[in-house]
Amino acid sequence: MDYPVFEAVRARKSTRGFLPKPVDRTLIHNILDTARWAPSGTNTQPWLVYMIDGAARQKLSQRIQDAYQQGVPGEMEYTYSLSQWRDPYQRRRRATGFGLYNHLGIARDDKEARFQQAGRNYDFFDAPTGLFFCLEKDLGPGAWLDLGLYMQSVMLMAHDAGLATCPQQAFSSYYGIIKQALGIPEAQILVTGMAMGYEDKDAHINKFRPERDEVADFLTVVEELEPNPNKSPIKV
Ligand SMILES: Cc1cc2nc3c(=O)[nH]c(=O)nc-3n(C[C@H](O)[C@H](O)[C@H](O)COP(=O)(O)O)c2cc1C
Helix, strand or coil: CCCHHHHHHHHCCECCCECCCCCCHHHHHHHHHHHCCCCCHHHCCCCEEEEEEHHHHHHHHHHHHHHHHCCCCCECCCCCCCCCCCCCHHHHHHHHHHHHHHHCCCCCCCHHHHHHHHHHHHHHHHCCEEEEEEEECCCCHHHHHHHHHHHHHHHHHHHHCCCEEEEEHHHHHEHHHHHHHHCCCCCEEEEEEEEEECECCCCHHHHCCCCCCCHHHCCCECCCCCCCCCCCCECC
16 A cells, blocks of 8 residues: 555664764754644553754763773663563564674674674664653553654654654663653653664664564454464464
């Protein structure tokens, strides 16, 4: 099917190589403004966004990069995931992680090259604009759902406007440095960062596109109630 939103959802990708071309703040404001129309539970609109560009963005990257390169271990303000991965999640994340390193010619056992590539996160992959998405700490999981919807709206509109993005949870490991530098109050949690800018279409890294499992791997169509557990699920 060929509808504009279908196209945008398929074409949006996590971009990890940007041109130095700055992004007009008015354009970013327009994107954040339109994303306000994302749904949220009882219209609570819990998202809080911090934007940084220019010299301030460079200085922040330098501070985090200094800590990272000196081996200051990142720590998380919240639990993002399972401590012990299992399939199918483990299979998917390995295919993506190893897939990216293979694409870049980085051997699985080349820890230094992997460390440096992961560290590119803290330069926003050279994107001129960085966004940080926060929530008030005491809001429940519903607010995290709302924020995810807001963020995907931002990314789709950015794509529509000719921009590229990469959501970056990597930043939350250095939340202390970021919250201090940006004046983010203690009562807020830094959920994730996001690089935003113009894609460097010649960058080899941007040619990597991880696969997705099929709809049949997650959809169950229920045609009768209390389904027989021994019957295989109906797939479409
Ligand atoms: C919440 C969230 C956090 C992410 N954090 C990072 C990150 O720190 N660094 C990174 O390079 N990619 C990050 N990604 C991008 C994912 O790796 C990417 O979405 C996934 O591999 C699918 O690829 P695609 O976005 O290109 O379709 C993140 C994505 C999400 C949704």
